[in-house]
Amino acid sequence: MLLPLQQLFVTRLVIRLMTIDKNTIPRIARLARLEIALERQSALSEELASILSWVEQLNALDTAEVEPLASVTGHDLPLREDKVTTGNDPDAVLSNAPEKTSNFFVVPKVVE
Amino acid sequence: MTKNVSPLVEGRTGPWEVIIGLEVHAQVSSEAKLFSGASAAFGAGPNEHVSLVDAAMPGMLPVINRFCVEQAVRTGLGLNAQINLVSVFDRKNYFYADLPQGYQISQFKQPCVGEVSITIPLSDGTSRDIGIERLHLEQDAGKSMHDQHPSKSFIDLNRSGVALMEIVSKPDMRSAEEAAAYVSKLRAIVRFLGTCDGNMEQGSLRADCNVSVRRPGEPLGTRTETKNLNSIRFIAQAINSEVARQIEILEDGGTIVQETRLFDNTTGQTRTMRSKEDAHDYRYFPDPDLLPLKLDAAWVDHIRDTLPELPDALRARLLDQYGLSPYDASLISEDRAVAAYYETAAAGQDAKIVANWMTVELFGALNKMGLDLADSPVKPDQLGKLVGRITDGTISGRIAKDVFALMLENGADPDQVIDEKGFKQVSDTGAIEAMIDAVMAENADKVAEYRGGKDKLFGFFVGQVMKASQGQANPGVVNDLLKQKLDG
Numbered sequence: 001m002l003l004p005l006q007q008l009f010v011t012r013l014v015i016r017l018m019t020i021d022k023n024t025i026p027r028i029a030r031l032a033r034l035e036i037a038l039e040r041q042s043a044l045s046e047e048l049a050s051i052l053s054w055v056e057q058l059n060a061l062d063t064a065e066v067e068p069l070a071s072v073t074g075h076d077l078p079l080r081e082d083k084v085t086t087g088n089d090p091d092a093v094l095s096n097a098p099e100k101t102s103n104f105f106v107v108p109k110v111v112e
Numbered sequence: 113m114t115k116n117v118s119p120l121v122e123g124r125t126g127p128w129e130v131i132i133g134l135e136v137h138a139q140v141s142s143e144a145k146l147f148s149g150a151s152a153a154f155g156a157g158p159n160e161h162v163s164l165v166d167a168a169m170p171g172m173l174p175v176i177n178r179f180c181v182e183q184a185v186r187t188g189l190g191l192n193a194q195i196n197l198v199s200v201f202d203r204k205n206y207f208y209a210d211l212p213q214g215y216q217i218s219q220f221k222q223p224c225v226g227e228v229s230i231t232i233p234l235s236d237g238t239s240r241d242i243g244i245e246r247l248h249l250e251q252d253a254g255k256s257m258h259d260q261h262p263s264k265s266f267i268d269l270n271r272s273g274v275a276l277m278e279i280v281s282k283p284d285m286r287s288a289e290e291a292a293a294y295v296s297k298l299r300a301i302v303r304f305l306g307t308c309d310g311n312m313e314q315g316s317l318r319a320d321c322n323v324s325v326r327r328p329g330e331p332l333g334t335r336t337e338t339k340n341l342n343s344i345r346f347i348a349q350a351i352n353s354e355v356a357r358q359i360e361i362l363e364d365g366g367t368i369v370q371e372t373r374l375f376d377n378t379t380g381q382t383r384t385m386r387s388k389e390d391a392h393d394y395r396y397f398p399d400p401d402l403l404p405l406k407l408d409a410a411w412v413d414h415i416r417d418t419l420p421e422l423p424d425a426l427r428a429r430l431l432d433q434y435g436l437s438p439y440d441a442s443l444i445s446e447d448r449a450v451a452a453y454y455e456t457a458a459a460g461q462d463a464k465i466v467a468n469w470m471t472v473e474l475f476g477a478l479n480k481m482g483l484d485l486a487d488s489p490v491k492p493d494q495l496g497k498l499v500g501r502i503t504d505g506t507i508s509g510r511i512a513k514d515v516f517a518l519m520l521e522n523g524a525d526p527d528q529v530i531d532e533k534g535f536k537q538v539s540d541t542g543a544i545e546a547m548i549d550a551v552m553a554e555n556a557d558k559v560a561e562y563r564g565g566k567d568k569l570f571g572f573f574v575g576q577v578m579k580a581s582q583g584q585a586n587p588g589v590v591n592d593l594l595k596q597k598l599d600g
Contacts, residue, residue, distance in 0.1 A: 031393055033207055070398065071403050075403065076403060077176060077404065077406065078175055078176075079176055079178035080144075080178060081177075082180070083144060083149065084143055084150065084151045085144070085149030086150055086163040086164075087151050087160060087162060090162070093159050093162045093167045094159060099264075101266070102158065103157060104158045104267060104268055105267035105268075105269070106261070106264050106266055107265050108264065109261075109262075109263050109264055109265050110256060110258075111258040
């Protein structure tokens with residue numbers, strides 16, 4: 001089962017791709033770094049197709065004159081003053097790092 | 113004069129046109145980062161300038177820095193570009209070890225600054241207009257170090273979340289020289305505005321170069337992108353080497369692969385970074401953590417009203433007010449500190465001579481000493497006074513160089529040096545006449561030759577008299593008196 005957030009993420013992709021073919025699932029899974037077994041892919045493909053067609057109901061509405069809605073709260077983007085209020089605590093930043101040395105995160109080599 | 117003809121590169125099989133577009137990343141000068149309260153300063157120990165937002169801890173919310181927005185707007189206004197009163201932040205998704213969020217917050221469809229063009233000067237005296245497509249705000253990523261360990265990379269997130277302005281040009285440049293001139297111009301503008309310190313060595317300003325070649329009049333060729341060039345010289349080198357590489361491949365019947373390349377500054381060549389086999393799909397979408405950025409038109413107007421004098425206006429004023437040559441005016445208007453030094457030095461003095469002394473003698477000396485203008489041992493009023501002593505006849509231009517050398521050594525005042533070393537120029541006609549008489553007596557044969565029609569010897573006599581005076585005789589007076597005596 002996908003987590004709700006991943007589901008949302010995948011849904012957005014599919015909307016942009018518009019159609020789902022047999023390459024869609026492996027492709028978006030790779031982009032999202034998800035490992036999806038081959039035997040699960042066709043079922044997932046059907047699920048995504050049904051989500052997509054459900055969302056497509058929105059196309060029945062004419063939104064040509066409607067401004068895109070970013071929020072329903074009526075709030076404006078809050079802005080912060082240019083002041084240094086945090087930092088200088090590498091121990092806290094690194095506290096969950098699986099591996100660290102001399103205050104660096106240490107990860108498997110990521111260069112060709 | 114604006115140039116419309118593209119410079120072409122001659123290959124083995126005919127001419128090629130080079131097409132260049134640049135993405136310049138300019139770090140916003142600010143105290144704190146774009147969406148967190150961690151310091152944006154360069155040079156701290158690893159992971160010291162990192163908030164839990166920058167480290168992408170779960171549940172952290174980005175809150176935008178008002179001043180970073182102001183700096184982007186100021187830059188847009190300084191470029192004379194359209195300011196978009198509504199802009200939107202998007203997530204640009206990709207995975208990399210120094211990008212803890214798994215996405216970069218950027219602006220995709222609705223940037224805060226829109227289109228404009230800037231004029232760049234070229235070495236042949238012409239200029240060209242280069243289009244800018246947009247300027248948007250985005251986060252910087254962290255820094256990966258790959259050379260510390262055989263199988264591991266080390267990650268420092270100090271830069272993660274620092275505010276960048278990405279300035280995207282149109283594919284309007286046609287040579288490495290134009291690209292270099294474009295970046296120099298942008299750099300001068302942001303430095304004058306105070307919106308980016310322009311320090312390329314520290315990475316505050318860097319460029320990605322998109323380069324392709326085509327036969328004149330043909331459709332665009334496939335481009336490559338060379339990333340993260342952090343000096344104007346490297347930008348020019350990378351473009352030239354990439355153009356040569358592409359032309360060679362095409363002339364051998366090959367095709368250009370669209371890819372990202374890296375510049376190796378030890379070889380001056382570019383090399384493949386990653387192929388686009390898994391073509392980038394950044395899956396942009398509006399960041400749900402951030403509402404649209406709405407600017408108040410009055411606030412934008414206020415920023416516009418407080419813009420400082422910019423390089424083009426300053427250059428025009430230097431031409432107009434001081435009568436400088438276009439070359440000197442360009443050199444001096446490149447940097448606000450240089451211009452301020454010049455204007456102080458030139459006050460009440462011969463402005464052209466001051467410009468000459470500054471760009472030739474002073475810059476040459478500082479270069480040799482490895483000093484910045486700010487650390488110059490010779491202060492601007494002292495340089496002005498030195499020039500004053502040349503124009504009022506106290507010392508000759510040649511002696512002034514000796515005085516200047518001593519001023520550089522200990523920051524002394526020119527008058528003090530002239531007094532102490534007895535450098536005062538001799539304009540006393542009696543003393544000079546005596547020297548001329550002595551020189552003529554010693555060189556009676558040459559006097560005869562001169563009078564016999566060998567005019568060229570005049571210079572010899574001037575040299576001898578100047579030597580006798582140890583360079584302190586007023587050359588004008590020497591010339592006049594010599595002429596009288598030799599011809600008389």
